[in-house]
Amino acid sequence: MYAVPELTVPDADIARWGGGPVSLAMGLAAHPERWWRLLNYRTDTRWYRLLERTEQYEVWLLSWLPGQGTDLHDHGPASGAFAIAAGTLTERVVAAKPGRPPVEVTRALNAGRCRAFGPHYVHHVTNAGTVPAVSVHVYTPGLSIMNRYRLEPSGLCHLAVEQAGVDW
Numbered sequence: 001m002y003a004v005p006e007l008t009v010p011d012a013d014i015a016r017w018g019g020g021p022v023s024l025a026m027g028l029a030a031h032p033e034r035w036w037r038l039l040n041y042r043t044d045t046r047w048y049r050l051l052e053r054t055e056q057y058e059v060w061l062l063s064w065l066p067g068q069g070t071d072l073h074d075h076g077p078a079s080g081a082f083a084i085a086a087g088t089l090t091e092r093v094v095a096a097k098p099g100r101p102p103v104e105v106t107r108a109l110n111a112g113r114c115r116a117f118g119p120h121y122v123h124h125v126t127n128a129g130t131v132p133a134v135s136v137h138v139y140t141p142g143l144s145i146m147n148r149y150r151l152e153p154s155g156l157c158h159l160a161v162e163q164a165g166v167d168w
């Protein structure tokens with residue numbers, strides 16, 4: 001059963017939109033026959049592929065070989081969810097408010113688990129396991145920018161902005 005996780009800003013619009021990104025991500029993750037022919041892996045970097053794009057949302061399929069992961073990043077104004085279809089991913093979430101020390105939560109997400117997130121949700125995801133992992137990510141609206149960060153004792157240090165059509 002899904003519950004809005006700690007450190008997540010629920011977006012009221014998600015609840016009004018169909019089954020929502022959680023249902024979409026979990027539904028696809030549970031039915032690999034819908035996408036396994038498209039699945040690939042890369043040894044030099046994480047592999048990803050756009051499965052669907054509408055005016056409301058995007059769906060991406062990602063694979064993660066052991067050791068592969070992201071930088072600390074957010075998804076700009078997009079909300080969404082990601083579900084683990086195979087393997088285990090480790091997610092580290094960072095919440096930083098001005099004037100307060102940052103709060104971190106790290107958790108292992110096994111196949112079948114799903115995480116939902118609101119705008120400007122900052123996390124780091126990696127495959128710390130020994131077998132490949134696969135995940136399905138839904139963003140609403142579609143992913144337009146991603147901010148990259150470095151965590152410092154005083155809080156998040158913004159490093160760069162990546163843009164759709166330029167950086168992915």
Ligand SMILES: [Fe+2]
Pocket residue numbers: 073074075123125
């Ligand atoms: Fe992310």
